[in-house]
Amino acid sequence: xxxxxxxxxxxxxxxxxxxxxxxxxxxxxxxxxxxxxxxxxxxxxxxxxxxxxxxxxxxxxxxxxxxxxxxxxxxxxxxxxxxxxxxxxxxxxxxxxxxxxxxxxxxxxxxxxxxxxxxxxxxxxxxxxxxxxxxxxxxxxxxxxxxxxxxxxxxxxxxxxxxxxxxxxxxxxxxxxxxxxxxxxxxxxxxxxxxxxxxxxxxxxxxxxxxxxxxxxxxxxxxxxxxxxxxxxxxxxxxxxxxxxxxxxxxxxxxxxxxxxxxxxxxxxxxxxxxxxxxxxxxxxxxxxxxxxxxxxxxxxxxxxxxxxxxxxxxxxxxxxxxxxxxxxxxxxxxxxxxxxxxxxxxxxxxxxxxxxxxxxxxxxxxxxxxxxxxxxxxxxxxxxxxxxxxxxxxxxxxxxxxxxxxxxxxxxxxxxxxxxxxxx
Numbered sequence: 001x002x003x004x005x006x007x008x009x010x011x012x013x014x015x016x017x018x019x020x021x022x023x024x025x026x027x028x029x030x031x032x033x034x035x036x037x038x039x040x041x042x043x044x045x046x047x048x049x050x051x052x053x054x055x056x057x058x059x060x061x062x063x064x065x066x067x068x069x070x071x072x073x074x075x076x077x078x079x080x081x082x083x084x085x086x087x088x089x090x091x092x093x094x095x096x097x098x099x100x101x102x103x104x105x106x107x108x109x110x111x112x113x114x115x116x117x118x119x120x121x122x123x124x125x126x127x128x129x130x131x132x133x134x135x136x137x138x139x140x141x142x143x144x145x146x147x148x149x150x151x152x153x154x155x156x157x158x159x160x161x162x163x164x165x166x167x168x169x170x171x172x173x174x175x176x177x178x179x180x181x182x183x184x185x186x187x188x189x190x191x192x193x194x195x196x197x198x199x200x201x202x203x204x205x206x207x208x209x210x211x212x213x214x215x216x217x218x219x220x221x222x223x224x225x226x227x228x229x230x231x232x233x234x235x236x237x238x239x240x241x242x243x244x245x246x247x248x249x250x251x252x253x254x255x256x257x258x259x260x261x262x263x264x265x266x267x268x269x270x271x272x273x274x275x276x277x278x279x280x281x282x283x284x285x286x287x288x289x290x291x292x293x294x295x296x297x298x299x300x301x302x303x304x305x306x307x308x309x310x311x312x313x314x315x316x317x318x319x320x321x322x323x324x325x326x327x328x329x330x331x332x333x334x335x336x337x338x339x340x341x342x343x344x345x346x347x348x349x350x351x352x353x354x355x356x357x358x359x360x361x362x363x364x365x366x367x368x369x370x371x372x373x374x375x376x377x378x379x380x381x382x383x384x385x386x387x388x389x390x391x392x393x394x395x396x397x398x399x400x401x402x403x404x405x406x407x408x409x410x411x412x413x414x415x416x417x418x419x420x421x422x423x424x425x
Contacts, residue, residue: 007195008126008203011185012135015119016142018082018177022115023146023244024153025089025170026054027270029105030248031154031262032163039163042098048377051245052370053102057109059366065114066121066359067215070352073187074118074125079178081118084111086174093167116343117358124347124354126189128203130285132347133297136340137281141274144336148270151248155263215356220413225349226357228406230364233342235400236305237368238393239312239335243269246376246389247328254386255324265325272333280304280337284344293348293410297341301404304338309401312394316387335397338404348409357413368396 029036029051037047069077088108095101116139123135157166186192189203220226242250248266251257257265280300288296311331318324343358350357372393379389 004194006199007189007192008199011122011126012138014177014181014184015122015135015139018078018115018181019119019139019142020146020149021082021170021174021177022085022112023143024150025085025112025174026244027147027150028154028166028170029092030245031151031266032158032166033249034252035158035163036101040095040097040101042101044377044381046098047249048374050098050101050105052374053106054109054112055241055366055370055373057106058113059109059363059370061110061113062117062363062366063356063359066117066355066357066362068355069114069118069121070215070355074122074355075182075185075187077114078118078122078185079182081111081113081115082174082178082181085115086171086178087111088171089167089174090171091167093164093171114355114359116362117355120343120347120358121355122185124351125187126203129348130288133281133284133288133340133344134278135281136343136347137277137279140281140336140339140343141277144270144273144277146270147244148267148274150270151262151266155259215353217356220350220353220356221360223411223413224406225408225411226360226413228403229342229345229349229357229361232301232400232403232407233361234364234368235396235403236335236338236342237365238372238396239308239331239400240339240365241369241372242376242389242393243328243332245373250386251325255319255321257321261321265321268325268329269332272329273336273339276304276333276335276337277340281340281344283337284341294408297345297348297409298404298407300341301338301345301407302401304334304336304341305397305401305404307334307337308332309394309397312390312397316390316394331397345407345409349411349413351412353413372396 033047036042042050065077065081085108088104088111091104092101092108095104119139120136123132123139127135154166157169189195189200247269248262251262251266284296284300287299290296308331311327311334315324315327315331318327342361346358346361347354376389380386
């Protein structure tokens, strides 16, 4: 007799699809960037601001988006978030000039803010502690698969229908996801039909929270732990967001890749990242059971970001196409090896306030994302080299590596509200 699929894995499947659509929508503007710039007459420096407008809004509204998920539940908030960003994905395809595109991308970022904190809030409600890093790894693996699929889908679509149609198609996909999420998901496992008593006991969910529960802001932000987490993710974002915004332009202008070579090779970093996300989450959960929570998370963070720093540095010193894409893929892969662990740490230390903590971490990341996104174009113009912007990116990757040595996943930001895993200290 076949055993039924646990309901929490069905929830994870929906989160997987949502994460994939998120990155399809994000990366498609990078892939379409050259065509958009040419048609709308946007300079390299202006393009940095178009990309940066998303990041500014995303960062500003990240904590409020996470806090709303903690208060009202990810069912309502994610429905609003995905519907909003899907609408502005469609509107991106209607932009007629630099100013319109700037406004649309700012509002796109405002709407999407809080998506991943609410994905994390759903995981915190539906998964036991020792499964959370793996659950996070699947969500982030999906984002990288979305990034990998983006050039494969976008380039043929825009050659066939034009770049504007790409945004209409991807926007429609997001709207379909919101319908599935609203009708299937429930904020608490006990509210979902089909959850067995055995699964409920395994999840050991947090109590259903009141819509009027106050967030202990002072208690959360008075702890050094959250500031080290925010510094780590801020510094790492310098690396990560390069891949989401400038990678394809870097490969074309900095290394001479043709459109055909982009289709053949530009997906490699995202595929490496997808596999590394899954491996990182599994490795961390294994180490947590063997060495305890503190080093089970920390070893993966230090090892992943340290190796990423090495391969980013190697990229600066090569001009050949294949070594460049290989080093970039390895750097992204090792960075993503640590990614699900960073988000799992937010659940470890944030507990009932996971949305706020993940929102704070991701807000700090958007500051780094904005700086690397806007400065990249200016550094290229000032230096005449596409290698020059990689230097601060590699330096910040090293900063993120060192910050991991100060993060303690076993030290919650507020009094414990759920049982600690074995060997937590």
